[in-house]
Amino acid sequence: MNEKLYKQLVNLNYAVFSNDDMLTKILNDVKFKDSVLQTINGLMFLEKKNSVNLKGIQFGNSVGRALVKLINEKVAFSISNLNVDKIEEEIIFFSNFISNTYGISKDIILDSGIDIKEGDFVSFVKNYKENEATASNNTTIQDEATIQINAGSAENIKVNNVGANQQGTQNIFGGQSNMGQLFQNPMNSERFYPFKTKPKEMRWIKFAFAASILIIGILFIVIYAILGAEQIKISSDDSYRGIFDNLEPKHIILGADDTMKQKYVDFLKGNWILSPYTLISKDPSLSTGVNTFSIMMNIFMILILFSSVYPMLKQPKLYKDQYHVNGGTLFLFGFVIFIFIMPVFFNQSGGITSMIYQLGFKESNTDVIVKDFLKWIIKSSYLDENKTQFETFVSAIGEQMDLLTLKVLSIITIVFAFIFLAMYVAIILINPKLDREKYRLFIIEVQKKAMAQMQGQSYDIDPSLFESDEEMAVWEKKKNRDNK
Structure with missing residues (x-):
C-alpha cells in the first residue's frame, strides 16, 4: 500500500514538473503551490516513517529542491500531522484536478510508465526558467519596436492582452475562491x-474515561501528600538499628568522596528522621532531598494526567466528533497508559506508582518506603550481607507507620486504573471505522x-x-x- 502511494506521488510530481503550464500555475497560484508542497511532504513522510523508495531512489529531497529552485524562496517542508489516509486523500484530489483541468488521463498522471530519474525534476525547472527568460527577452525586444512605431497603440495592446490573459486564467482555473473549494478537506x-456507525454510547464512555483519569490524578495527589507528610524519628538508642553498626564509607552510594560518604555513615548511626522522599538532617548537605528527581517526575505525571482529560471533555467541533475519537487522541492515551497506568499493575517503575503497587498488592507494605529508600543510599551488597538486621529494621519502621489509609487509597486507585483501561479498550472497539x-x-x-x-x-x-x-x-x- 505505501509503495503504491509513493509511486503515485512520484509520478504525480513528474506530471506537474514536466508541464510548463503547471510550473507557471505554481508561481501564480498559492493553493496550487500548497498542493504540490503537500505531495512532497507525503513523499518525505513515507520515506522517513516507512523507509519507502522507488527502484532504490528516494525522491523527496530532489523534488523539494526543484520546488525551491522554481519559486526561489525558502520552503517549510513538514511531515507532522500527516498519515497514510491524508496522503491518499491528497493524491485523489490533486490528480482529479489536474486530469480535469489539463485534460491528462488520470492513469497517466499516477503511473506514466516513464523511467523517472532523480535529477529530472530540477532539470525541468532549469529548462522552464531558461525558456521563460528567452521568451521574456523576445517580448521585450518586440515591445520596444512596437513602442517606437506607435507608442499609444502598443500601450493599448499590452493592457488589453494582460486583461485577456487574466480573464482566461480565471475561466480555466476558477479563481482563488474556487481553488479553495476544490481543495477543501x-x-x-x-x-x-x-464513518460506518454512530455509537450512541460513545459520549458516556468518554465521560467515564475522563472521570477515571481525574479520580486517579486526585488519588495520586492525596497519596503523594500523605507520604510526603510521613516522618519517622530514628534514635541512636533504638535496638533495631543493628543494620548500621558495621557501616563504612565504602558501603555508601551517595557522596562524591570518602569525606562525604563518612558524613552519611555518621548521619545514619546517629539521630535522624526518615521520610519517603527526603533525608532530614541538621547537616544541610545531607538534607537536599535524595529523591528530588522522583518528586519532579511524580508532579509531571500528575499534570500530564489532568491535561489529557481535555480531549475527552471538550465540546466537539464537528458533528462526527461526538461519535469518533481520532487517532492522535488514542495515541496520547496509549502513552498515558504505558507510562503511568501499567506501572500500577506491574511495578515497572519507581515513585508513586511503585508505592501504589506495593500498597495495593503486597502484604509487606513497608518495603515500598523503607527498603527502596535505603537502597538509594546503601549498596545492596551490604544489605544482603546483613539481611537479618535489615529485615528487623524494616519491620520496626513498619510498626511505626499507619499504612491503612494509604492501602485503601491504593486499592481504590487500582480499581479506577482498571476502569480506565476498560474504557480505553471499549473506545477502540466501538470507534467507528x-x-x-x-x-x-x-x-x-x-x-x-x-x-x-x-x-x-x-x-x-x-x-x-x-x-x-x-x-x-x-x-x-x-x-x-x-x-x-
Missing part, C-alpha cells in the same frame, strides 16, 4: 459523516461541483451523502446548549 465538512465507499463518492461529488463552478455552472452534491436537516438541527441545538 471533506473530513471537515459539517454535514458529511464519513471509515466508510471508504461513501468517502470516495463524496470526493467525486466535490470534484464535480468544483469543475462545474470553474465553468460557471451550478452543481448540487448528492444530498444522500449528507446528514438530514433534522439531524443537523438537533446537533446545532445541542451545541448551542452546551456553549451557554
